[in-house]
Amino acid sequence: MKASFLHITNGDSTTNYLQKLKFKGEIITWREMLCEGKTTTDVGSEHFWKNRFDFLKTSYKTTKKTFIDYTLKEYRNLCNQKQQDEIILWFEHDLFCQINMLAVISWLKRYRKGRKISLVCSGKIEGSNKLHGLGELSENQLQEHYKNRVTLSLDDIEYADYIWQLYCSDSPLRLEAIYAFNPMSPFIYLKDALQAHLQRFPSIENGLNSIENTIINTSNKNTLTSKNQLINTLLNEQEVFGFGDIQYERKIDSLKKLFTSFNPVKLSKIGQQVLENQKNYYADLRSDTSYLGGARKYSFLHHNATGKLLQITS
Template sequence: MGNSILHITNGDTTTNYLQKLHFSGDFITWREMLCEGKTTTDVGSEKFWKNRFDFFKSTYKVSKQKFINYTVKEYRNLCNKKEQKEIVLWFEHDLFCQINMLAVISWLKRYRKGYHISLVCSGKVENSNKMFGLSELSEEQITDHFKNRIDLNQDDIEYADYIWQLYCSDSPLRLETVYKFKSTSPFTYLATALEAHLQRFPSIKNGLNTIENNILKTANNHRFTSKDELVHQLLKEQEVYGFGDLQYEHKINNLQNLFSSFNPVYISKKGKQVLDNQVNFYGQLRNDISYLGGSKKYSFLFQNETKKLLQITS
């Protein structure tokens, strides 16, 4: 594990774990959540960061100083790391990580041409049905993952960049047709993550997407004394999203008109009607500022039976 390696990790937990295990080399932590909010293809540009700050400010009330200190300064550190010829990417199987991974590879394609890029991706582990995060792996497992890391060739890098371009386009329809066709891709978990992404567009049945429907269903099927308990359960049950508590709290707040109480948690009569597809809530949720990648969330509808998207033209 020589010093000529630059590790780019999916978060501080992974960075701290690798350093604790004495992995040598330099570390950059990619502190973003590009699976939410508007994204543009030009990763790292002034326009890119402006879009990202606008999203964090409006959605999560993040101050400019915090955004600069937490995210942009670390990105600038990445820009200054040019001496290491091998770059190892550490990302996980979930949607959160896979979208960040695509963006990082797109940036590397543009700014680190000719560098040796390899990927460590956690998920399935032998003799277990559970999907593992990087920090959940034992020292032996994570060392094995590192030894067996996948070298990304130019075709792999081009493919990841292409999927990133499609993710950032103003229509997800092209992404819907191409993401599952590259069966030899080293990106083992990408197809599943992108499938989950497409199901984040509102359902034609009731106007809620898969995640929002699951929030209502979970609230209806359990007895929670508080919103925190509901969030805890959602975090425990999620398999493919990789969201944190802040993201779920935001999604629950957007659905607050479908709840009659949060202490304890009860969904309202209308909430039950929406959950049973008797009422369509699309009109109450629709806005022009919610983006998934480069696409407006409410410009497309997901058909549950065919698992296809429809574009709303009016």
């Protein structure tokens, strides 16, 4: 009797690629961006989805219909897939994908106990210094990745679930202490992704986090004629975050007071002062409703020199 497969992919482009190559088995697309907004450990629960919809509605004006049609219907399809012998996860090296991957593994640990789970994860390619997404692989490279997929042990699954629990906790401090201590883990890109996550808390130096500082630095060092050109430059230069254009657009809008113009892109006097660490913008950005995982974004500060987080006590 032939083995049956369930593929869970990181997005529609990977799903389309697998369909084009006629991979055997059912294919489910995980349509979420859990690296943004508040997350809870109970992946797939009513509480979990309500929380996610509230964030997407507030931050991205996502309608209920879109959320149901795009995300929930696909999730319900996943729930109906119960018979396959092997579940294959297709995710990439960046923060966006790695956090989604942890959540999916946590869900599988709870609802598909004892099932064989394997991982295809793209990133390093022989002969290239650049990290590659799944869609950037040639057909042969993708097939090779599939052939060399890693079967996750029970310990691997427990570890991924544990990191997910820490990501969803109200303090990132334990995550800071734990993420580098599993060199034998098959999740070879997780360390860098979590390091990037910790750098998303505001810096002590100027109150902007790593991404926000990258936005004003990129604006300052390049001659850019429009916001779209700024976004495209950020997309081309980023590697570890894996963000899309709508995420950068939202982040740029939150910093609009640091710009005098987006046509061309030009920093304001305050923007220059923040860039040069002469002004701290923390108080201007601070919000009690901004979350990274389970932690309030503005309850912690990142010290760039040491790479450590400090908790703000009220």
